[in-house]
Amino acid sequence: xxxxxxxxxxxxxxxxxxxxxxxxxxxxxxxxxxxxxxxxxxxxxxxxxxxxxxxxxxxxxxxxxxxxxxxxxxxxxxxxxxxxxxxxxxxxxxxxxxxxxxxxxxxxxxxxxxxxxxxxxxxxxxxxxxxxxxxxx
Amino acid sequence: xxxxxxxxxxxxxxxxxxxxxxxxxxxxxxxxxxxxxxxxxxxxxxxxxxxxxxxxxxxxxxxxxxxxxxxxxxxxxxxxxxxxxxxxxxxxxxxxxxxxxxxxxxxxxxxxxxxxxxxxxxxxxxxxxxxxxxxxxxxxxxxxxxxxxxxxxxxxxxxxxxxxxxxxxxxxxxxxxxxxxxxxx
Numbered sequence: 001x002x003x004x005x006x007x008x009x010x011x012x013x014x015x016x017x018x019x020x021x022x023x024x025x026x027x028x029x030x031x032x033x034x035x036x037x038x039x040x041x042x043x044x045x046x047x048x049x050x051x052x053x054x055x056x057x058x059x060x061x062x063x064x065x066x067x068x069x070x071x072x073x074x075x076x077x078x079x080x081x082x083x084x085x086x087x088x089x090x091x092x093x094x095x096x097x098x099x100x101x102x103x104x105x106x107x108x109x110x111x112x113x114x115x116x117x118x119x120x121x122x123x124x125x126x127x128x129x130x131x132x133x134x135x136x137x
Numbered sequence: 138x139x140x141x142x143x144x145x146x147x148x149x150x151x152x153x154x155x156x157x158x159x160x161x162x163x164x165x166x167x168x169x170x171x172x173x174x175x176x177x178x179x180x181x182x183x184x185x186x187x188x189x190x191x192x193x194x195x196x197x198x199x200x201x202x203x204x205x206x207x208x209x210x211x212x213x214x215x216x217x218x219x220x221x222x223x224x225x226x227x228x229x230x231x232x233x234x235x236x237x238x239x240x241x242x243x244x245x246x247x248x249x250x251x252x253x254x255x256x257x258x259x260x261x262x263x264x265x266x267x268x269x270x271x272x273x274x275x276x277x278x279x280x281x282x283x284x285x286x287x288x289x290x291x292x293x294x295x296x297x298x299x300x301x302x303x304x305x306x307x308x309x310x311x312x313x314x315x316x317x318x319x320x321x322x
Contacts (some may be wrong), residue, residue, distance in 0.1 A: 005164050006199045010206015011213065013157045020150030024224045025247045029234065032307075032314040038147055043288055045151025046158075046265030050293025053159045064165040072167065075281065075291055075298035079181040082298050085280025086287075087306015093306060094274025094313035095265060097247070098172025099284040100277060101170040104204050108211025111247060113256045116263065117270040122181070125174040129189035135279065 002066070017105040025097025034095055080136040092124075142220045158289055166199055169286030171277040173197070173204050215246075222246040237322040265321070280305060 017023045020042055031039035056062065057070050064070050093099050096117045098106060103121070106114040145153070158168040175190065176197045182207060183190035223244050234242035241249040249255075255264035277283040280302045282291060288306070291299025 002164065002199070003202055005160075006202040006223040007206045007209075007265045009157055009160050009258045010203035011210040012153070012160075012206075013203065014207035014210015014212075014260040015214040015218065016145070016150055016157065017207065018209070018211050019218060020147070020153070021144050021224050021246075022150065022280075023211070023268060025251065026224045026226045026230070026234070026242060026245075026290075028310075029314060030226045030230045032310045033230055033233065034144050041147025042151045042154065043284075043289035046154040047149060047292045047320070049152055049294060050158055050289060051295065053155060054162075054293045054295075057162060062163075065163050068164065068165050069164050071240075072162070072294055074294070075296045078298065079184055079301060082269075082280050083305045083308075084289075085278070085304040087276070087309040088272050088303075089276030089280055090149070090306040090309020090311075090316075091313045092274075092276055092309075093284070094310040095317075096269030097251075098269075098273075099170070100174060100273065101207060101283075101285050103273075104170075104207045105214075106213035106247070106252075107185035108208040108213075109182055109215040109246070110212075111252045112254060113252045113262075113266055116257070116266045117273070120267045120270025121274030121277075122174050122177050124271035124276075125171075125278045126178045126183050126186075126190075126274075127271065128275045128278040129175070129178065129187040132187075132189055132279075137157060 005065075012102065014105045014108060017102045018077075019111060023098065023102035023105045023109075028094060028097045078137055084136065141295060143216055144224070154289060155293075158285075158293065161203075167286075168290045169282055170200075170204070170207075171274075173200050174274050175278060176201060191260040237318060239322075276309070 021027045022042055027039055030036045098117060103114055103118055161168045176194050179190045179192065179194040224246055233242040239248050239250055243299060251262050251266060282302065287299040287302040
């Protein structure tokens with residue numbers, strides 16, 4: 001039952017990524033050129049509604065659908081990992097025009113070359129695992 | 138019902154993504170797609186080479202199911218809910234892109250120069266897809282999250298580290314588009 005709920009949420013997410021055009025390489029390029037409000041509108045409205053919902057969950061002790069306490073782990077404190085890691089991700093995001101959610105959505109749309117991006121990103125994660133102890137965190 | 142075949146405007150898409158994040162919290166999970174890349178490394182046996190991949194990946198199976206859903210959602214969205222997938226980006230952006238050699242700008246969902254089947258036999262396109270992918274995979278794990286984990290989940294929880302990460306995303310993205318693209322296209 002829980003597995004079905006994860007699948008349905010994923011399907012809603014995938015449809016939204018495609019229909020919002022957030023999975024389009026062109027929208028990412030346009031966003032970094034500051035030539036459209038579209039992507040800023042999507043991210044901005046998600047975050048504003050997200051802040052309200054998360055504050056609600058934290059202040060009114062809402063239980064999950066399965067009666068558990070909802071855990072929202074805080075992010076560990078650091079500067080360098082978020083800045084350097086973020087810059088590397090941003091370079092890839094703009095080049096491949098896809099982040100880790102949309103790249104899977106695009107497989108379903110039928111773009112075969114996106115599979116190259118996915119395999120390369122799994123390899124990139126593997127490289128990080130190999131040298132992480134040598135990087136500033 | 139025609140609206141469903143049209144691209145969804147930001148004020149529909151944004152609330153839908155917030156709903157996805159909320160539903161994941163309500164089923165006891167957290168929204169973040171890049172963790173799956175690490176899980177896939179572990180499944181492929183990366184635990185032999187680094188402690189980073191030695192964890193109980195079965196506890197992360199739920200997130201792989203979300204990914205499977207995202208793939209199915211892409212299929213449904215494109216095959217049953219869209220008649221014309223061309224993305225109507227700003228005409229100025231189209232002009233820019235044509236100047237860089239992207240003739241498909243304004244006429245397609247993804248640039249054919251990078252994402253049609255010919256890209257697989259074109260060394261330059263293939264190389265760019267591989268480099269882009271590696272940077273996404275490496276960067277997202279180094280930063281501890283991607284757009285969903287930091288820009289959506291982290292900022293929604295008012296996490297300062299996520300704000301730093303989002304600044305990083307933009308420094309990287311702006312550098313790629315404004316400084317590196319003119320050199321490679």
